[in-house]
Amino acid sequence: MKIKTLLAGTGIALALATGAFAQDPTKVGFIYVGPVGDGGWTYEHDQARLAVEAEFSDAVETFYVESVPEGPDAERVITQMALQGADLIFTTSFGFMDATVNVAERFPDVKFEHATGYKTADNVSAYNARFYEGRAIQGHIAGQMTESNIIGYIGSYPIPEVIQGINSAFLHAREVNPDVEFRIIWAYTWFDPAKEAEAASVLIEQGADVILQHTDSTAPQAAAQAAGNVITFGQASDMAEFAPFPRVSSIIDDWAPYYIERTQAVIDGTWESSNVWHGIPEGMVGIGEITDAVPAEIKASAEVMIEAIRAGEYHPFTGPINYQDGSVWLEEGDVADDETLLGMNFFVEGLAGDIPQ
């Protein structure tokens, strides 16, 4: 009798204990396209993951897989992560979009968050940052800083996000310098330091004295530094180790507030599929310190532009803007709508060359 009572008592105590204290932590998984040590894109996502851990401590458990190739392999990795019991999975590259949607169909109870894509489902949210707002600042500074009037641009893949960046930077460079021209190299990779360095060197050899990059490593910064008279901008991360020169400013992606908010929503059971596109006003896009290598008046006017965007008074794609062939895209004072921007597959007037298909 006694033992039975004791056992029963223990059982109840245990049940209480598990119910009250040892609640299973919420598991949050991250899929990265590059290594966490890339010093750029993936590094910032991982910083945000660490911020989630710091915010929730024991209530949340995070794990990640890095250097996942975009393509069929991604689907396998995401499936594996869902099978491991993840409650929320962030897939942090454009090329993971279809894989994410496919896996999400098979795991209706798991919540998915896909970065920089456009497809959503009941359990798939999309989130993106308005990098083109930062590109406007870069173009504004670059157009005034260049002496050769040639700006080199290392693109990754010809997708809307990258094309927005090129158009935005170009429009704002032309605005302050009508003679400026862009040389664009498509690297067809998000992360390949050797190729990125090569691309930067080629652009510098062809006379570029500003290098803008939409790839994830710091290799172009190093190439510019070696050349000596070329300026760059940090991409995705501050890349402050190259400041104050060649890196004169940067676009910083700050994912942490969003990741914390979404994780909280999963814990509270209030998570709903959404599609957000945040920029400078919400703090998802930050502009790194403009260094003293930039003359004070250029810095001041760039800061005015940042504030105008932050206050919602200025949209980088405000007409008049023409298509590359000279036909009208936006009339005077018109502002581009998000749908057009998200599907942007054309260059604006003044840019040379075609977008590879």
Place this chain on the structure above:
Amino acid sequence: MDLSSINPILLLASLMVAATPILLAAIGELVVERAGVLNLGVEGMMITGAVCGFIVAISTGSPWLGFAGAALGGALLALIFGVLTQVLLSNQVATGLALTLFGLGLAALLGQGYVGIKAPPVAKFPIPLLSDLPVIGPVLFRHDPIVYLGITIIAATSAFLRYSRAGLILRAVGENHEAAHALGYHVIRVRLLAIMFGGACAGLGGAYLGLVRVPQWTEGVTAGAGWIALAIVVFASWRPWRLLLGAYLFGGVTVLQLNLQAAGVALPVSYLSMAPYLATILVLVMMRSGRAPGSLGQSFHASR
């Protein structure tokens, strides 16, 4: 389209630089394969060399010690492969692939604390007098010493294989290890030495990427260069001077492709990227002399 913006002199000069890492890795692999061993771990040895070189260069402040450390690191990793395949007779293909995976992981681990640090600069070393020649000077004689070292290694390897007794023994071991053994040569020892040479060269190639081309440590810095090196060995049909040609072809296509893009030529990038591989297949089909060493990839044990 504005082809005039491409400066042919700068194009050729950067071609030599772009080709150097794959050239170094490929010449090492060539010697290994001429000794009858197929080491598919070039990528792993390159990246391990890159990280070892970087760590040594940072801690000593000397890029040259860095290169020495890279060669040592690559050779040590290769020695693991050597012991496994030559002494323990494991399958060379599987072990080589495993070495690549192991090397990538090891390099990522070793490089943990070195992300974002800048490497000590490697100075250019223009050769006196020769570098002042028009056209040829800037193309050939205004590089860093490692570019020259790469070409020197090619020349030395070619001479070694062709004219020296040791080179003859190495080729004998690669062509028919049983015959070489019957003649009293120590097959395993020759192969181990060749494997370590291959590892050292791959390490140098990796360090060239990490200390000169990119000058910083980032995970995955080699990004497939080791596989290209393997392709070049086949392209060169196991001959050193053809290997130089192959490396310039592969390196040249990379640079040319970027140059054409920057100049606004609307040529699909994928065609140019495919070109060297197509050339490799063509060479394999057309060149009769392109025969692999007879004992390539086979394990040797004296009792058989």
